[in-house]
Amino acid sequence: MSSARHDFDRHLAQTSATPLGLEIVRAEGSWLVARDGRRYLDLIAGIGVTALGHGHPAILAALEQQARRHLHVMVYGEYVLESQTQLAARLANLLPSSLTRVYFTNSGAEAIEGALKAARKFTQRQAFVAFEGAYHGDTMGALALAGNPDFRRPFGPLTGPVKHLPYGDAGALDLIDADTAAVVIEPVQAEGGVRIPSADFMHALRARCDATGSLLVFDEVLTGLGRTGRLFALEHFGVVPDLIVLAKALGGGLPLGAFCGRDDVIGVLSHDPPLGHITTFGGHPLSCATALAALTLIVEERLYDRARTIGDYLMRRLRESHLEGIREVRGLGLLIGVEFASPEKARTFVHGCIARGVIVNWTLNADRVVRLAPPLTLSQDEADFALSVMATAATASA
Ligand SMILES: Cc1ncc(COP(=O)(O)O)c(C=O)c1O
Numbered sequence: 001m002s003s004a005r006h007d008f009d010r011h012l013a014q015t016s017a018t019p020l021g022l023e024i025v026r027a028e029g030s031w032l033v034a035r036d037g038r039r040y041l042d043l044i045a046g047i048g049v050t051a052l053g054h055g056h057p058a059i060l061a062a063l064e065q066q067a068r069r070h071l072h073v074m075v076y077g078e079y080v081l082e083s084q085t086q087l088a089a090r091l092a093n094l095l096p097s098s099l100t101r102v103y104f105t106n107s108g109a110e111a112i113e114g115a116l117k118a119a120r121k122f123t124q125r126q127a128f129v130a131f132e133g134a135y136h137g138d139t140m141g142a143l144a145l146a147g148n149p150d151f152r153r154p155f156g157p158l159t160g161p162v163k164h165l166p167y168g169d170a171g172a173l174d175l176i177d178a179d180t181a182a183v184v185i186e187p188v189q190a191e192g193g194v195r196i197p198s199a200d201f202m203h204a205l206r207a208r209c210d211a212t213g214s215l216l217v218f219d220e221v222l223t224g225l226g227r228t229g230r231l232f233a234l235e236h237f238g239v240v241p242d243l244i245v246l247a248k249a250l251g252g253g254l255p256l257g258a259f260c261g262r263d264d265v266i267g268v269l270s271h272d273p274p275l276g277h278i279t280t281f282g283g284h285p286l287s288c289a290t291a292l293a294a295l296t297l298i299v300e301e302r303l304y305d306r307a308r309t310i311g312d313y314l315m316r317r318l319r320e321s322h323l324e325g326i327r328e329v330r331g332l333g334l335l336i337g338v339e340f341a342s343p344e345k346a347r348t349f350v351h352g353c354i355a356r357g358v359i360v361n362w363t364l365n366a367d368r369v370v371r372l373a374p375p376l377t378l379s380q381d382e383a384d385f386a387l388s389v390m391a392t393a394a395t396a397s398a
Pocket of ligand 1: 047107109110112135136138186190191219220221222247248257
C-alpha cells in the first residue's frame with residue numbers, strides 16, 4: 001500500500017465504505033493518470049466540472065496571470081475586482097435579459113442557500129417546493145430540497161416547510177400555492193437518473209409560479225455552461241426563471257458557484273440588514289479568472305454544439321448496439337444516462353468500465369442509472385474507445 005493510500009484510509013474523512021480509491025497523480029485532456037502509470041478516460045469530468053478537459057492551456061494561463069496580480073484581498077462584495085466584474089458582466093450578457101445580477105459563492109450548495117434566502121426575503125414567505133429525485137447539495141437548506149428521503153432523514157430538522165412534487169407531473173403543480181416562496185428545479189435531473197421533463201411541464205411550472213407569486217429557481221449547477229448541448233439548459237424549454245444557480249463547470253476547474261437573477265430579487269440581500277448575506281472566499285479572484293477563460297472558450301468554440309454532436313453520437317451508438325442489460329439510453333448533449341435492469345448490473349458495469357480504463361459512475365438517487373458526463377472536448381477517437389470498453393463491460397456484466 002502506498003503512503004498516500006495509507007493516509008487516505010487513516011486521515012481523510014470518508015464519504016462511503018467503498019471509495020474507488022484510484023491514486024490519481026496527473027490529469028491531461030480527457031485522461032487521468034494513476035500512480036501505477038495506468039491511464040483512464042474520464043467520462044465524468046469530476047462530476048461535470050472539467051468541461052474543457054484537464055490542464056487546458058487557457059485555464060493555466062488565466063490562473064498564472066491572476067496569481068501574479070493578486071489572490072484574496074477582501075471578502076466578496078467590498079472591493080471592485082476586475083476578475084469578478086468581467087465575469088459577472090459576461091454572464092449577464094449571456095443569460096436571459098431579466099437576469100442581470102450575479103452573486104458569487106464557493107460552491108453549488110452555497111449558491112442554493114443564497115437563492116433560498118433571497119427568495120424568502122423577497123417574497124416574505126417561508127415554504128419551498130422541490131421535486132422527487134432532486135439533488136441540490138448537502139448543506140442544511142439544500143439538503144431540505146433533496147428528493148431522496150434517505151439522505152434527509154438522519155440530518156433533520158432541516159429548513160422547511162418543503163413539499164416534494166413528482167418530477168415532470170403537471171397535475172401536481174397545484175400544490176404550489178400562495179405560501180410558496182420558491183420552487184427549485186433542475187431542468188434535467190442528473191442524480192435523479194438523467195430525467196428530462198417536457199417543455200409543456202416547464203411552461204406549466206412557470207405559469208403556476210406566476211399565478212401564485214412564487215419565484216422559480218433553476219438549478220443549473222450541472223446542466224449549465226454547455227453540458228446539455230446549449231449554453232444553459234433553460235434554452236431547451238424557452239422558460240426563463242427568476243433565479244439561476246451555477247457551479248461545477250463555472251470555475252473552469254476551480255471552486256466557484258453563483259446565483260444569478262432579477263435585480264429586484266437579488267437586491268434584497270444588500271439591505272435590512274446590510275451585509276446580511278456575505279462570504280469570504282465566494283468569487284475568489286483565481287476562480288473568477290479561470291471561469292472567464294472557460295466561459296470565453298465555451299462560447300467562442302461553441303462547445304455546446306460539440307456536446308450535442310458527440311452526445312448524440314454516443315447515444316445513437318449505445319442504442320444501436322443493443323447491449324446486454326441496458327434498458328434505456330437517454331440524455332441531452334453530454335449528460336447521458338444509461339439505465340440497467342438492476343442496480344447490481346449497473347454496479348458491475350461501472351466496475352467493468354473502470355477496470356478497462358474508462359471512468360463512469362452511477363447516479364445518487366437512481367442506482368440503476370449510470371451517468372456519462374465527459375469533458376465537452378471529448379474527441380471522436382476517445383468516444384469510440386469509450387464505446388468499445390462499454391460494450392465489453394456490458395457483455396461481461398450481463
Ligand atoms: C444539480 C446540483 N445542484 C447542486 C449541487 C451541489 O453543488 P456543490 O457540490 O458544489 O455544493 C450539485 C452537486 O453535485 C448538483 O449536481
